[in-house]
Amino acid sequence: MSKRRSAGIKLLAEGSVMEIEEGKFIVRSGNRNYRVTWSRDKWVCECPDFEKRNKKCKHIYAVMYYLAIKDIKSAVSSLDDRKCLQCGKSDMVIKKGIRYNKSGPVQLYYCKRCKRKFSARTGFSGMKKRADAIVSALDLYFRGLSLRQVAQHLKASYNIQVSHKTVHNWIKRYVRLVNEFVKSVKIESSRWHADETVVKVKGEHIRIWSLLDSETRLVIAVHISKSRGVDEAKKLFENGLEKSSKPDEVVTDGLRSYETAVEQELSDVIRPIFTQRRDEQQDGEVFKELKRRVKSLESFKTSEGAKTFAEGYSIYYNFIKEHDSLDNQTPAQFAGIINNRNWLDLIQRALEAKE
Ligand SMILES: [Zn+2]
Ligand SMILES: [Zn+2]
Numbered sequence: 001m002s003k004r005r006s007a008g009i010k011l012l013a014e015g016s017v018m019e020i021e022e023g024k025f026i027v028r029s030g031n032r033n034y035r036v037t038w039s040r041d042k043w044v045c046e047c048p049d050f051e052k053r054n055k056k057c058k059h060i061y062a063v064m065y066y067l068a069i070k071d072i073k074s075a076v077s078s079l080d081d082r083k084c085l086q087c088g089k090s091d092m093v094i095k096k097g098i099r100y101n102k103s104g105p106v107q108l109y110y111c112k113r114c115k116r117k118f119s120a121r122t123g124f125s126g127m128k129k130r131a132d133a134i135v136s137a138l139d140l141y142f143r144g145l146s147l148r149q150v151a152q153h154l155k156a157s158y159n160i161q162v163s164h165k166t167v168h169n170w171i172k173r174y175v176r177l178v179n180e181f182v183k184s185v186k187i188e189s190s191r192w193h194a195d196e197t198v199v200k201v202k203g204e205h206i207r208i209w210s211l212l213d214s215e216t217r218l219v220i221a222v223h224i225s226k227s228r229g230v231d232e233a234k235k236l237f238e239n240g241l242e243k244s245s246k247p248d249e250v251v252t253d254g255l256r257s258y259e260t261a262v263e264q265e266l267s268d269v270i271r272p273i274f275t276q277r278r279d280e281q282q283d284g285e286v287f288k289e290l291k292r293r294v295k296s297l298e299s300f301k302t303s304e305g306a307k308t309f310a311e312g313y314s315i316y317y318n319f320i321k322e323h324d325s326l327d328n329q330t331p332a333q334f335a336g337i338i339n340n341r342n343w344l345d346l347i348q349r350a351l352e353a354k355e
Contacts, residue, residue, distance in 0.1 A: 004049075006144045006292075008061025013145055013153040017066040025066070027059040036063045065143065072135050072344055084111035084118065131344075133160050134170045138343040141171055142316035146296060168305075174347055175312040181350035182315060185337055187220055187244040189213040194236065194252045196228070197287045199294050206294055209236045210286050213244065214251065216335035219286060219317045220244045222310040224294065233261035241265070286317065319346060 011017065016028040023038035027045075034047045036059050043060040044050065050057040056064075083090045096110035096117055106119045136157075137150045145153065147164035154160045154167075191214040199206050209223040209232065221239035225232040233255070246266065252258040290313065297309060320341055322328045332338045340346055 004056065004058045005061050007058035008063075009065050009140065009144050010149070011058060011062035012065045012069070013140065013149055013156075015156050017062050019066070025063045027062050029059065029062075034059045036060055065140075068139065068342070069136055072139065072342055073132055082107075082109050084109075084114055084116065086111060086114040086116050089113070130160070133158050133162075134174065135342070135344045135347070137167050137170055138174055138312075139320070141167070142312055142320070144293065147171075171312060172304075172308045174343070175308050175315065177350045178315055178343070178346045179311045181346065181353050182319075183242050184353060187213055187216075187218055187335075187337070189215070189218075189220060189244045189247050191215070191249045191251060192220065192240060192244070192247040194233075194250060194258055195287075196253070196255065197291065199291045201295055201297075207232070208287065208290050208294060209233070210290075211236055211240045212286070213335075216331055218331045218335055218337075219314045222290070222314050224306040224310050228255070228257060230257045230260045230264075233257040234265050237261055237265040315346070 011027060011029055018026045018028075020026060025036040026033050027036055028034075034045055036043060036045045038044075043056065043063065045057050045059045047057055047059055050060070082093045084093055092112040093109050094112065096108045099106050099108055099119065108117060108119050110117050133154050137154065140150050140153060141147065147167045150167050151162055151164045154162060193212040193214045194209070195212075196207055196209040199208065204226065207225050207228050209221075209225070210219060211221040212218065213220055220243050221236055223232065223236040223239060225235070246268070250258070250262055250266065293309075293313070297305075317331070319330055319332045319338060320343065321330060323331065323334075326334045330341050333341065338346075338349075340349060
């Protein structure tokens, strides 16, 4: 995430964005107010940074994030948890008792047309305010806020008081859910691109591994570890095989661990490994943002925390983040696999797929 993007998200979290009318905003930063307006076909800000570069400044990013959250809110408020999955309508649906599961009571419904029983499918059991908060938390966290900042934002915007631990539990739960769904949509990749980088966190070297599809640049897997051994490279490939078809080729930066891992995990890969030096230009975007995030992670103390983060980050990168280089599309839209681009849609689809 660029500095301007993360400054924008912080402005939003502090409640500095005010919508005056459609396409007109005031963003408060430092001790000044800046007007951000939609003019012809782009956002324009009156700050010196925008005037000098004529490119998106932190105020514009703050407005864009504000609008993304607003989208989520309106999607949540129009949630219909009693729509029948079979016919897609709710006109013949009646309530049919309550079932208790781990998270509490779940409303059951019955569609008289399809003669089919189903449970409320919002995934939030009718708790719209909470749904709103959870989806916003996921969004803001993967866009760059810390767990504590997310908790502060929820207090300020929704008057919901939760600890950063609760926020982390929500994130773990919904990342796991969406990840199950994403795994079912296999990426057809003939060439994997494996790469890794190192960040120093509190004196410790942390290694970030990534596996990309060469053609679409979709992130197939991210793995975070302390060691750089064969086992870690194998884990990266194991994660990869859950989400992608078996590739014909694996392009690596020459790290020895990959060779052994390919032999053990991908022995029938048709063509030999083709080794290439890292192309900073191509892989830069994934790592630049990831490095900054990993450095500030509180959730990273356990390997489970690292795994949740890696999985959630891949989801965010492929399905939610708008990429300037892809004309503001997500890599998934660009590759034509999944068009949904917010956490709420992904959670809903994941729940439908589970039924
Ligand atoms: Zn500005
Ligand atoms: Zn029906």
